[in-house]
Amino acid sequence: MRRSLALRVGTVAAAMAVAVAGVALSMNTATAQANAANGYAAQNGGTTGGAGGAVVRATTGTQINQALCNRASASTPIVIQVEGTINHGNTADVSGSSCDVGSTLIDLKGVSNVTIVGVGSGAVFDQIGIHIRESSNIILQNFTVRNVKKSGSPTSNGGDAIGMESGVRNVWADHLTLEASGGEAEGFDGLFDMKNDTKYVTLSYSIMRNSERGGLIGSSESDVSNSFITFHHNLYQNLNSRIPLLRGGTAHSYNNHFVGVVESGINSRVGGRIQVDNNYFEDSKDVLGTFYTDEMGYWEVNGNVYDNVTWSSPGTDNHPAGPNPVSTTSVSIPYSFSLDNANCVPSVVAATAGANKGLKTSDGSCSVQSPSPTPTGNPPTTPTTDPPTSPPPTTGVNLSLGAxxxxxxxxxxxxxxxxxxxxxxxxxxxxxxxxxxxxxxxxxxxxxxxxxxxxxxxxxxxxxxxxxxxxxxxxxxxxxxxxxxxxxxxxxxxxxxxxxxxxxxxxxxxxxxxx
The missing domain is CATH 2.60.120.260 (Galactose-binding domain-like)
Structure with a gap:
C-alpha cells in the first residue's frame, strides 16, 4: 500500500528555530578535533578513503569518472574534490582498467580507497545517484544528492540517492544532504540503502528529507547479511518510513533528530537489533518498533525524548515500541562515543548536519566545534619531501580552494x-x-x-x-x-x-x- 508523504516544512522550520534559540552553542575552533571516520565505519580496519593519494578537482560527472579510471589500479588512493552541479548532461562513460563506470550514475564498482568531497561553493548531484558495489574504504563528504529517480525522466539506476550492495565494506557518509521531492508514485526510491552483504557503515551529520523512503538495511526478509551500521547527529525530516528499515544485523542510532515522521521511523525486523541512544523524536508517529511484518526485531533504548509522538495500536503486523518504549534486547557497541543530552540534539543537529555547514561537529557536551582545515580523507597537500620552512596553520580553512x-x-x-x-x-x-x-x-x-x-x-x-x-x-x-x-x-x-x-x-x- 502506498503511503502518503505529508509535507510540513513550515512547521518543521519553526520548530527548529525555537530549538536553536533554546540552547547556547559554543563555537570553539581552538579545541576542534580533526574529523575522522567514527562509529562502525571506524571498525574492521577503519575507513580512510583516499588519504595519501592524489587530489583531483572535478566539476562534471565525466571528470569524476576520468579520475577513477586514470588511476594505476582500482585500489590506488584518490581524493576527488567536487564543485558545482553534477548531472546526466555532464556525465559520460569513460573506459579504463581501474574503473567500471557509466553515464547514468556515479558508479563506485570494484574499487577501494576513494574519497569524494564537496569543496569551494559546494557540490550537488542533481538527479544522478551514487552507487557503491563490491567496494571498500569509501568516504562521501560534504555534498548534496537530490531528486534521484528509478522511473520517469531522467532515470538513474535503482533510484537511490546513495545505494550500497554486494560485499561493500567500510563506508563513511558524512555531512551530506540527501533529499527527494516525493515518493514512489513520483518515481523516487530510497535515500540511503544498504543491501546484499554491506557492513561497517556510518552516516553522520547528514540530512535526509522530503522522501517517502529514508533507507533500508536489507532488500527483503531473506537479505539479513547486512550489519554494523551507525547513524548519529542526522536530521530526518518529513519522511514516511525506513529511518532505517533494519532486516537482521546490528545497528546504532544516537543523537539524531527525527521530525515529521509520517508513518514509521526505526523499523527493526527479522531479528535485527538496534541500540537507540539520546535521540529526539518530534511531531511524529510510531518512531520505533516492528512494522508491516510479524517477523520481530529488537531494540535497546536509552535517554531518548519523545516530543508529541503518537503511537498506533498493536496488531498482527504492527508492533510499536510505545507509548512507553522499553528495551527488548541488549546491544554491545564495540567503539567509544560521546553522547549529547537528547534535549539539545535539535539545536546541535541544526548547526552541524548537512552539506556546506563547514564540517562542524559536536564535542559530545552540547557544544559545536569546527574541524581541522583539511576535510577528512583529503591527504595533506604538503609535498612528501622538501616541506616549507615553517609548518602550515593548524586551524582554519584554506580559502584558496574555490578561488x-x-x-x-x-x-x-x-x-x-x-x-x-x-x-x-x-x-x-x-x-x-x-x-x-x-x-x-x-x-x-x-x-x-x-x-x-x-x-x-x-x-x-x-x-x-x-x-x-x-x-x-x-x-x-x-x-x-x-x-x-x-x-x-x-x-x-x-x-x-x-x-x-x-x-x-x-x-x-x-x-x-x-x-
Whole structure:
C-alpha cells in the first residue's frame, strides 16, 4: 500500500528555530578535533578513503569518472574534490582498467580507497545517484544528492540517492544532504540503502528529507547479511518510513533528530537489533518498533525524548515500541562515543548536519566545534619531501580552494590554477626566474596567513619575495625563502606573491590562504 508523504516544512522550520534559540552553542575552533571516520565505519580496519593519494578537482560527472579510471589500479588512493552541479548532461562513460563506470550514475564498482568531497561553493548531484558495489574504504563528504529517480525522466539506476550492495565494506557518509521531492508514485526510491552483504557503515551529520523512503538495511526478509551500521547527529525530516528499515544485523542510532515522521521511523525486523541512544523524536508517529511484518526485531533504548509522538495500536503486523518504549534486547557497541543530552540534539543537529555547514561537529557536551582545515580523507597537500620552512596553520580553512588565480607569466606545462587545486602534484612556474602568481575572490576575504608550497627538488630556489595586497598595492610581508607567511589580518579581493629574485626556477605547487 502506498503511503502518503505529508509535507510540513513550515512547521518543521519553526520548530527548529525555537530549538536553536533554546540552547547556547559554543563555537570553539581552538579545541576542534580533526574529523575522522567514527562509529562502525571506524571498525574492521577503519575507513580512510583516499588519504595519501592524489587530489583531483572535478566539476562534471565525466571528470569524476576520468579520475577513477586514470588511476594505476582500482585500489590506488584518490581524493576527488567536487564543485558545482553534477548531472546526466555532464556525465559520460569513460573506459579504463581501474574503473567500471557509466553515464547514468556515479558508479563506485570494484574499487577501494576513494574519497569524494564537496569543496569551494559546494557540490550537488542533481538527479544522478551514487552507487557503491563490491567496494571498500569509501568516504562521501560534504555534498548534496537530490531528486534521484528509478522511473520517469531522467532515470538513474535503482533510484537511490546513495545505494550500497554486494560485499561493500567500510563506508563513511558524512555531512551530506540527501533529499527527494516525493515518493514512489513520483518515481523516487530510497535515500540511503544498504543491501546484499554491506557492513561497517556510518552516516553522520547528514540530512535526509522530503522522501517517502529514508533507507533500508536489507532488500527483503531473506537479505539479513547486512550489519554494523551507525547513524548519529542526522536530521530526518518529513519522511514516511525506513529511518532505517533494519532486516537482521546490528545497528546504532544516537543523537539524531527525527521530525515529521509520517508513518514509521526505526523499523527493526527479522531479528535485527538496534541500540537507540539520546535521540529526539518530534511531531511524529510510531518512531520505533516492528512494522508491516510479524517477523520481530529488537531494540535497546536509552535517554531518548519523545516530543508529541503518537503511537498506533498493536496488531498482527504492527508492533510499536510505545507509548512507553522499553528495551527488548541488549546491544554491545564495540567503539567509544560521546553522547549529547537528547534535549539539545535539535539545536546541535541544526548547526552541524548537512552539506556546506563547514564540517562542524559536536564535542559530545552540547557544544559545536569546527574541524581541522583539511576535510577528512583529503591527504595533506604538503609535498612528501622538501616541506616549507615553517609548518602550515593548524586551524582554519584554506580559502584558496574555490578561488581564482592569475599571474604575470607561466612556463610551458604549468598553470596559475595549479596553485589552488589542493594537489601537490601540479604546479606553476614563471616563464623566467621571477614573476607573480595571485589568488583572487569575487568578494573580499580577510586573511592573515599564506602558505607557499614548493615542489619537491625546488625548495630554496626562491630568494627575495613580497606579498602584496593587489587592491591597494600595500606590501603585506616580505622576506627570503618560501614557507608560512603571517601578517596583520587584511580584507582584500586579490593577493599577489611576487618573486623578486631566485637562485633557480621557482616551482610553486600550492598558494594557500587562511584567516
Amino acid at each position: 581564482g588565480a592569475d599571474g604575470s607569466s607561466k612556463a610551458s606545462g604549468t598553470s596559475y590554477g595549479n596553485v589552488i587545486d589542493g594537489s601537490a602534484s601540479t604546479l606553476w612556474s614563471p616563464s623566467g626566474t621571477t614573476g607573480r602568481v595571485s589568488v583572487k575572490w569575487s568578494s573580499a576575504k580577510t586573511i592573515d596567513t599564506v602558505v607557499i608550497r614548493e615542489a619537491a627538488g625546488s625548495v630554496g630556489n626562491i630568494d627575495d619575495w613580497q606579498l602584496v595586497n593587489n587592491d591597494t598595492g600595500a606590501v603585506l610581508a616580505s622576506g627570503t625563502g618560501a614557507g608560512t607567511i603571517t601578517f596583520t589580518a587584511t580584507s582584500l579581493t586579490k593577493v599577489n606573491f611576487v618573486i623578486l629574485t631566485a637562485s633557480g626556477t621557482p616551482k610553486i605547487t600550492e598558494f594557500e590562504t587562511y584567516a
